[in-house]
Amino acid sequence: MFGVDLHTHSLISDGTLSPEQLVQAAVDVKIHTLALTDHDTMDGLARAQMYAQDHDIQIISGVEISSQWSRENTKKSYGVHIIALNMQDDAPIRIMLEKQKKVRAERAQTICNLLEKCIDFDIYPDVIAKVDGHADRVTRTHIAKTLVEKNIVSRPQQAFDRFLKEGKKAFVKFDGVGLKETIEVIHASQGFAVLAHPTRYDLSATNIRYLIELFAGFGGDAVELPSHSEPLSTRQMVDRMIQQFGLGVSIGSDFHGDNMPWIKLGHTPKVNEGQRGIWESFR
Ligand code: AMP
Ligand code: MN
Ligand code: MN
Ligand code: MN
Numbered sequence: 306m307f308g309v310d311l312h313t314h315s316l317i318s319d320g321t322l323s324p325e326q327l328v329q330a331a332v333d334v335k336i337h338t339l340a341l342t343d344h345d346t347m348d349g350l351a352r353a354q355m356y357a358q359d360h361d362i363q364i365i366s367g368v369e370i371s372s373q374w375s376r377e378n379t380k381k382s383y384g385v386h387i388i389a390l391n392m393q394d395d396a397p398i399r400i401m402l403e404k405q406k407k408v409r410a411e412r413a414q415t416i417c418n419l420l421e422k423c424i425d426f427d428i429y430p431d432v433i434a435k436v437d438g439h440a441d442r443v444t445r446t447h448i449a450k451t452l453v454e455k456n457i458v459s460r461p462q463q464a465f466d467r468f469l470k471e472g473k474k475a476f477v478k479f480d481g482v483g484l485k486e487t488i489e490v491i492h493a494s495q496g497f498a499v500l501a502h503p504t505r506y507d508l509s510a511t512n513i514r515y516l517i518e519l520f521a522g523f524g525g526d527a528v529e530l531p532s533h534s535e536p537l538s539t540r541q542m543v544d545r546m547i548q549q550f551g552l553g554v555s556i557g558s559d560f561h562g563d564n565m566p567w568i569k570l571g572h573t574p575k576v577n578e579g580q581r582g583i584w585e586s587f588r
Contacts, residue, residue: 309584310571311340311365311390312501312529312557317349318369319446321562324352327570332360334571338584340367340557342388344444345405345481347395365587366392369501370491371405374484374519376512384479385506385516387487388529388555391587392496401490405481406441412477413443419475420448420468424457431455445469446564461564471507488523497526497583499555503546504531504539517546527553527583530574544577553581 314320315327322330324341331339339362341353347368357364367390375382392398417429431451436442449464458464468475482490491498500520503513517528528547531540547554556573559565576582 307556307573307575308335308337308571309556309582310336310558310560310573311338311367311499311555311584312342312369312388313339313560313570314343314369314562315341315349315353316562317346318343318442319444319561319564321564324349325356327560327562328353328356328360328362328364330570332362336362336571338363338365338587340365340388340390342367342369342390342557344369344442345371345402345409346442347399347402348442365390365584366395366496368398368402370401370487371409371479371481372484372487373479373481374516376515382478383506383508383512383516384481385484386501387484387491387525388499388501388557389487389491389494390497390499390555390583392491392494393588394494397490397493398496401482401487408480409443410440412479413440413448415477416445416448416469416475419477420452423468423474424452424455428452428455446561450564484519485523488520488525492524497553497586498524499583500525500528501557502529502531502559503543504535510542513542514546517550517552521550521552525552527555527581529555529557530576532559533572533574540574544580547580553583553586555583 315324354364370387372387373382421427435447449461452464488498560570
C-alpha cells in the first residue's frame with residue numbers, strides 16, 4: 306500500500322460502488338490521493354469531491370478516455386485507453402466527452418442489435434436499466450452482466466469470449482477521439498495524459514513500443530505501470546520503454562468493485578528508483 310491510486314471506477318461507469326462509497330473505501334485502506342477515472346465521463350467527480358470534504362483524502366479529477374491510434378500509412382486503428390488526470394480547467398475536456406458519450410450511447414444500441422441476431426431477443430432495455438437510463442454510461446461490462454442474468458452465458462468473461470471482444474459477432478469498435486487530439490485536449494484542460502495498461506491491448510511487443518513512442522511524441526506525460534499480476538518480464542519491458550522515451554509513471558489499481566473482485570483498491574505496483582511519479586507534479 307502506497308496511498309496513491311490513480312485509476313478507479315464507480316457505478317457511474319462499470320464499477321459497483323457509488324462515488325461516495327468509493328471514497329469511503331479509499332479512506333478505509335488509507336489512500337490519501339485518489340483519482341476517479343470512469344469511462345468517458347466525469348459525472349461522478351462532484352459527488353466524490355463533496356464526500357471527501359469531510360475526510361482526509363485528496364480527490365484528483367480524472368477520466369479514462371476511449372481513444373484510438375494507427376500506424377503510419379495503415380488504415381487499421383487500434384483502441385487505447387488514455388487516463389486524464391488533475392485537470393485545472395474542465396471546459397475543453399468536457400466538450401470532448403460530450404462527443405465520446407454520444408459514441409458510447411449509439412454503440413450500446415448497435416451492440417445490442419448485433420446480439421439480437423445471435424440470441425433472438427433484444428437485451429437493450431435490460432442493459433439500459435443497469436445504468437438508470439443513462440445510455441451514455443453503458444460499457445461492455447454492463448452488457449456482459451446482462452447476458453449472464455439472461456442465462457445466455459455463465460460468466461461475464463464468457464460473454465466477451467463468445468460475443469463482445471474483437472473479432473466476435475457483436476464486437477463494435479469504439480470510434481472515439483484520436484490519440485493526438487486526446488492528449489491535446491487534456492493539456493488544454495491543464496491535465497496530465499497517462500497511457501493506461503499498455504500491455505493489455507493484445508498488441509505485440511513491437512506495437513506496444515510503437516504506441517509508447519507515438520504517445521511520447523504527441524506529448525503524453527506518463528505510462529501506467531503494469532499490475533503485480535503481470536509477469537516480471539512484462540514490467541521490465543515497460544520500465545525500459547518508459548526510460549527510453551523519458552516518460553513519467555502512474556499507478557492505479559483499475560478497481561471495479563464487485564465486477565472484478567480480484568482487483569483490490571489501492572493495490573498498485575511499486576515504483577522503481579529513478580521513475581518520476583506523475584502525482585508529484587499535481588498541484
Ligand atoms: P467498453 O469501454 O464498453 O469497451 O468496455 C470496456 C470495459 O469492459 C473494460 O474497462 C473492462 O472493464 C471490460 N473488459 C474489456 N475487455 C474485457 C475482457 N476481455 N474480459 C472482461 N472484461 C473486459
Ligand atoms: Mn472498465
Ligand atoms: Mn481500461
Ligand atoms: Mn479502467
